[in-house]
Amino acid sequence: MSGISSSIRPERGIATGALARLGQVAVLPVGVALRLLDPPMRWMQRIIGARRMAYVFLFPNFVFFGLFVFLPIGINVVFSVTGGTALFPSQRPYVGGDQFAYLFDCGSYLDPSSCREDHFWRGVANTAKFVVFQVMAMVLFSLITALVLNMKIRGRGFFRAVYFFPVLLSPVVVALIWKWILQRDGLLNAAITTLGGQKILFFVDPGWAMFWAVFVSVWAHMGFYTLILLAGLQAIPADLYEAAEMDATPRWRILLRITLPLLWPNMIVVIVLALIKGAQTFDEVFVLTGGGPGTATLMVVQYIYETAFSSQVQNFGLAAAASVVLGVVLFALTLLQFAAARRKEV
């Protein structure tokens, strides 16, 4: 044993020493650059004062944020108040709120077929339905999985990795895998017919199509939410459980009185994040069902994409107006998330 360690130690030493020297060489230019920057920074601080220096450091971030977030939002808003098919805003006629008026022209918002732009409202209704079922299923299954993975079971690390693995896959890959499983001659129908059943055309029936859209989404993203809940579970002080055990408290009572109340802040985060992700759903459902049958799984984002790019008259104005509406909803949900996060911190 000592022979092995003695033969390894010098090599490690050499490697570590070489790495350290390499690191020193690598950071040398950074050091030089910082020294060069020091005098002008000091000069600037003298001019504008120490308090305002924060803005100087934030400025590059503001530029990137403005360029890649606020500018596109602004362009989107400009598009939403213009019409026609021209691409450049300068060539598009100003139409004021016409696009919004067209979107919201409905006999009853609860009946998409009474709306002039019925596809938008079918998308809204489908997205709402999808979000409700998906969030409920997501929270429930993530919670159960997190509770199981928090137990001292054999192969716990392996199972944690397995449940997280689908999160790493591209949504298109996920949807294609499930499409192959669910299509007429797919794996699932092969199993059903082997067991003597009849083939089910999952993508022709609206109920099945929505079910699988929700299922696949939960399967793909559950690992992420499980991880958040698992972190929450591990943060619960162990002495609370020990005290409960000493009192011979039943397990269900421990779950209801200790685990769930202490996990609630994490649950709120999971619910709000899942809500936001659900409202933005596009790629998985688009590849899996194409929005069909009919418009049974057409989501708002797919509607926006098709209106802007896939329909013959590329109606950027109407798509931008729908984006603004979706943006407002997502903004409200994000405020909810901030409020939840703040509550968690308190």
Add this chain to the structure above:
Amino acid sequence: MRAATPVITSFALSLLAATAFGGPVAAETTTLRMTWYSDGNEGEVMADLLKRFHEQNKDIEIVLDQVPFKAINETLPVQLASGQAPDMARVVDMGGLSRFALDMRPFLKDPGYWETNFGPFLEWMRPAGDTKAIPGFMTQLTVTGPFVNKTLFEQAGVAMPGEKSTWEDWAKAAKQVADKVQAPFPLALDRSGHRYYALAVSQGTQVFGANGEPDVVDEGFKRAAQLVYDWHKSGVMSKELWGSVSGTAYRGANDEFKNAQVVMYLSGSWQISQFAKTIGNAFDWVAVPNPCGPGGCSSMPGGAGLVAFKTTRHPKEVARVMEYLASEPVLAEFYSRSLFVPGHLGLAKRGVDYPTASPEAAAALKVFTASAAQISPIAYRIQGYSNSRIVLNAVISRLGQAVSGETTLEDAYKRITADVAQQIAERNKK
């Protein structure tokens, strides 16, 4: 210094030589971009022809960007609108993109050749009101028509309906065959407005009102829509094509046909090459003349054109490439190797040899060429109408909803009329 002198001299001389000989040639090479989609092997054939062109014209290099069909319909229009388009592209929506097309007349050696051989098709590529521009040429003329799995008919012991049979005759026969051999798709129509109009024209739709504007939902249209609706109800058509996706999404049944799951498949001449290649001798298939209805037996014409765009910075070079590709011998080779119905009147008249075609493919080409001669004027008018895609897409989107059970046919008719009016109004906003 003495040792360095020869080195410096030789370096200077080689720099001079490179500038004198290599430099100007390299500097004068013009690179053009061509965006291309393929149904069969035509991309390979085009790459081959472009390579040959470059060997003969070292000053022009063409980069062939092979893209999916979806990119031609969705990405290319945005590229064109933003001024970032390729120099040339193979497009289907020739009318819709006509405002971006380059009129090549000033750069062509013999515009008369183009007028003579592509005349009727040039109208499809011109902006409304323009009667003279020459923006490109047809890489293929397509004709819609049905393919039939002959082996399934033989296995079922059902006789194939003959020439001039109606859609109803074919639907009945296909259903009988499918029931006997357990085929899941008795009759399949691509989920495409263009294919739907092959049926609608034969049912007598006129598409345009007396004022020349679209009046889509007429009696002929309703007859065709009712047939499609009823066929889905009775199981003649499976909902997996028209009912399984939403909006204007295209859904073909070519894979299902290749897997012998479809008895009769309404698609078109562009499928011949891939069917010949992939089906091989797995089963016997034939192309049959378009079924008939009260409006006749017309197919829908269509096709793809190679069009030059006015955003190009090298119009002269683009015209040279186009002249080479549209020349009779080169185009004859292209049609022949791609198994395409010619979109060149001279070649169509003389006939194109298809030495690489299998017996099935050769027979199918003969059927489609014969169908091309019987296309009705209304079918040509729909194809040439610059807003045709608006009509075709509205039809497919709304009938798809009716077929899936989401709306009634009556609702679909109202929505089609409203969608067409709204989209044309949006396009006309300046």
